[in-house]
Amino acid sequence: MDLDLDFMYETFFKILGGISTTLELTILSLLLAAPIAFYMAVLRLNDAKISSGAVRVYVSFVRGTPIILQILLLYSLLPSVLNTIVQTLGINFNVFDAIDPFFYAVVVFSLNTIALLSEVFRSALISISKGQLEAGLSIGLTRFQVYIHVIIPQAMVVALPNICNITVNLIKGTSLAFLMTVKDVLAIGKIAASFGYNYIEAYIDVFFVYIILCTIIQVLYTAAESKISTFRAMHV
Amino acid sequence: MNYRPFDPSFLLQSIPALLPYLQITLFVGISSIVFGSIFGILLAKAKLSSIGPLRWLAQGYTYVMRCTPSIVLLFIVFYGLPKLVDGLFNYQIDDWDRSVFAIITFVLLFGAYVSEVFRSAYLAVPRGQYEAAVSIGLTPLQAVIQVVIPQAMIIALPNFGNSVINLLKEGALAYTIGLIDLIGKGNLIISQNFGAYAIEIYLACMFIYWVMALLIEKVFFIIEKRLDKGQTLKTVQTVKQDKKRARLFLIKGVKFHGPGS
Numbered sequence: 001m002d003l004d005l006d007f008m009y010e011t012f013f014k015i016l017g018g019i020s021t022t023l024e025l026t027i028l029s030l031l032l033a034a035p036i037a038f039y040m041a042v043l044r045l046n047d048a049k050i051s052s053g054a055v056r057v058y059v060s061f062v063r064g065t066p067i068i069l070q071i072l073l074l075y076s077l078l079p080s081v082l083n084t085i086v087q088t089l090g091i092n093f094n095v096f097d098a099i100d101p102f103f104y105a106v107v108v109f110s111l112n113t114i115a116l117l118s119e120v121f122r123s124a125l126i127s128i129s130k131g132q133l134e135a136g137l138s139i140g141l142t143r144f145q146v147y148i149h150v151i152i153p154q155a156m157v158v159a160l161p162n163i164c165n166i167t168v169n170l171i172k173g174t175s176l177a178f179l180m181t182v183k184d185v186l187a188i189g190k191i192a193a194s195f196g197y198n199y200i201e202a203y204i205d206v207f208f209v210y211i212i213l214c215t216i217i218q219v220l221y222t223a224a225e226s227k228i229s230t231f232r233a234m235h236v
Numbered sequence: 237m238n239y240r241p242f243d244p245s246f247l248l249q250s251i252p253a254l255l256p257y258l259q260i261t262l263f264v265g266i267s268s269i270v271f272g273s274i275f276g277i278l279l280a281k282a283k284l285s286s287i288g289p290l291r292w293l294a295q296g297y298t299y300v301m302r303c304t305p306s307i308v309l310l311f312i313v314f315y316g317l318p319k320l321v322d323g324l325f326n327y328q329i330d331d332w333d334r335s336v337f338a339i340i341t342f343v344l345l346f347g348a349y350v351s352e353v354f355r356s357a358y359l360a361v362p363r364g365q366y367e368a369a370v371s372i373g374l375t376p377l378q379a380v381i382q383v384v385i386p387q388a389m390i391i392a393l394p395n396f397g398n399s400v401i402n403l404l405k406e407g408a409l410a411y412t413i414g415l416i417d418l419i420g421k422g423n424l425i426i427s428q429n430f431g432a433y434a435i436e437i438y439l440a441c442m443f444i445y446w447v448m449a450l451l452i453e454k455v456f457f458i459i460e461k462r463l464d465k466g467q468t469l470k471t472v473q474t475v476k477q478d479k480k481r482a483r484l485f486l487i488k489g490v491k492f493h494g495p496g497s
Contacts, residue, residue: 002323064401064449065442066408069419073438168302175305186308199315206308214303 008201011192015205018185019213025102025174025184029109030117030167037117044122055118062115067108067173074108075101075180101180109174116166124159125151157228164221168214175210185209247436250425254440257421260335264417265407267339269400272346279351284358294351301348306406310341314413338410342403349399357392358384390463397456401449408445418444 040059044052062070083095128151136146178187186206193202282294301309314337318330361384369379411420422437 060450061442061446064446066405066445068408068412069438069442069445072419073435073442076434076438172303172305175307186305200312200319203308203311203315207304207312210305210308211300211303 003204004196004198004201007196007198008205011189011198011202012205012208014192015185015189015202015209018183018188019209021102021177021182021184022171022174022213025105025109025177025182026167026170028106029113029170032106032110033113033117037114038121040114040118041121041125044118045125059115059118062112063119067112068176068179070112071105071108071176071179074111075104078104078107102182105174105177105180105182108180109170109177112173113166113170116169117163120159120162120166121155124155124162127158128154153228157225160221160225160228164218164225167217167221171213171217172210175206185213243433243436246433247440250422250433250437250440251444253425254418254421254437254444257416257418258444260415261404261407261410261417264335264338264342264410264415265404268342268346268403268407271339272343272403273350275343275347276350276354279347280354280358283351283355298348298351301345304345306341306345307409307412309345310338310409310413313337313341313344334413334415335410337413338407338415342407345406346399346403349402350396353392353395353399354388357388357395360391361387390460393456393460393463397452400456401452404448404452405445 040055044055046052079095079099082099086093086095132150132154133143133146136150137143141149174184175186177184178190181187183191189202189206190199193199279294279298282290283298285291314334317337317340318328318332321327321329365387366376366379366384369383370376374382407417408419410417411423414420416424419441422441426432426434426437
């Protein structure tokens with residue numbers, strides 16, 4: 001088997017250009033998902049019957065279906081739904097031309113991440129004893145303040161390794177954005193390959209780029225973990 | 237463009253048309269789970285071995301697999317393997333069924349995921365169990381097979397179940413290399429209708445996957461309950477504590493549960 005090494009070398013640097021898209025997609029989805037996921041986690045912990053049931057069904061559905069189907073569904077659903085909304089409002093705006101598919105990708109991956117993150121937050125919040133909340137309230141903090149200053153820092157210590165997992169999986173998952181014509185790492189590799197039918201070389205390049213990306217992310221999270229470990233509860 | 241309202245009846249109609257193709261999805265999934273578990277056991281054994289290079293190789297392999305998007309691996313196997321086999325053995329495998337390439341990919345991935353599950357479950361069984369077994373005259377092999385592994389299996393079960401569900405979800409990618417499985421058939425139906433009914437078909441596929449995931453979860457839950465009955469010598473309290481401890485250990489020990497978990 002002979003690989004076209006010159007092609008691989010050239011394409012590697014072309015593919016590196018796609019990292020920005022991949023990272024933007026990942027970070028944007030995480031940032032959008034985090035507050036909603038946190039709210040969902042609190043809803044589930046508060047045992048409000050209807051809302052916690054709804055959250056449970058949502059989480060189960062997202063976790064029980066392949067992300068590729070979620071992409072295919074939303075990519076065919078969102079544009080027409082948006083178009084209907086725009087038309088009923090009577091705005092002159094062409095949804096199909098004006099909206100970058102990147103936007104749809106962000107929506108899909110955020111919806112997916114919300115479900116996964118809410119479970120992580122929930123298990124992290126469970127690990128914090130109720131006494132922490134009571135102690136905070138008893139010294140005169142508001143509920144919101146207790147969450148911000150006492151509970152979330154401690155919960156973060158527990159949640160961080162799992163958030164790292166989710167981030168790595170999300171980066172891997174964004175490789176499917178090429179189905180929505182987003183030009184991320186994999187899509188650029190695919191396009192470069194199709195000129196000369198050098199698929200295998202391009203995919204090996206992509207493979208290396210993802211390994212490098214994931215390694216960097218994991219190093220960053222490990223650094224963050226050691227930084228945040230000051231909040232680690234005494235008894236752990 | 238004119239619009240057609242969402243048609244729930246088409247969704248229901250399409251399920252019987254899709255279901256026969258579920259067996260291809262399941263065939264790929266189950267073969268990958270069976271061969272992947274065997275591969276995972278070998279990898280876990282390598283990770284626990286005292287031979288340094290073997291350990292590093294297994295750990296390195298697992299690390300690389302965790303960082304690789306399944307779709308990239310699927311494309312590498314699908315495009316690269318025929319070239320590799322042709323170059324090495326001068327033998328053409330281009331015309332092999334696409335499911336073979338899908339299975340090879342998912343075996344490679346699943347092996348890496350479950351090897352971590354197996355390794356941490358094996359380590360979660362207290363060393364004293366093995367020592368006690370050997371001290372009453374069992375051979376080391378007997379001790380491992382009859383004492384350590386049955387206990388490790390219970391600990392591994394929840395995470396193994398997770399990995400199985402994840403694998404089935406990953407299996408959905410197989411249609412991208414042209415395998416006519418559940419989603420492949422769905423796409424065929426969509427193109428037969430000139431792109432209409434995409435939403436209904438995808439929703440139908442999602443419901444089938446969802447039901448499958450819920451069923452698998454349930455089955456693993458039942459098996460877990462069953463296997464727990466073996467622990468008759470322990471009081472209920474300690475079993476509970478042990479499980480809690482095992483789970484805590486697993487959370488620390490297993491960093492990844494595979495994509496999408």
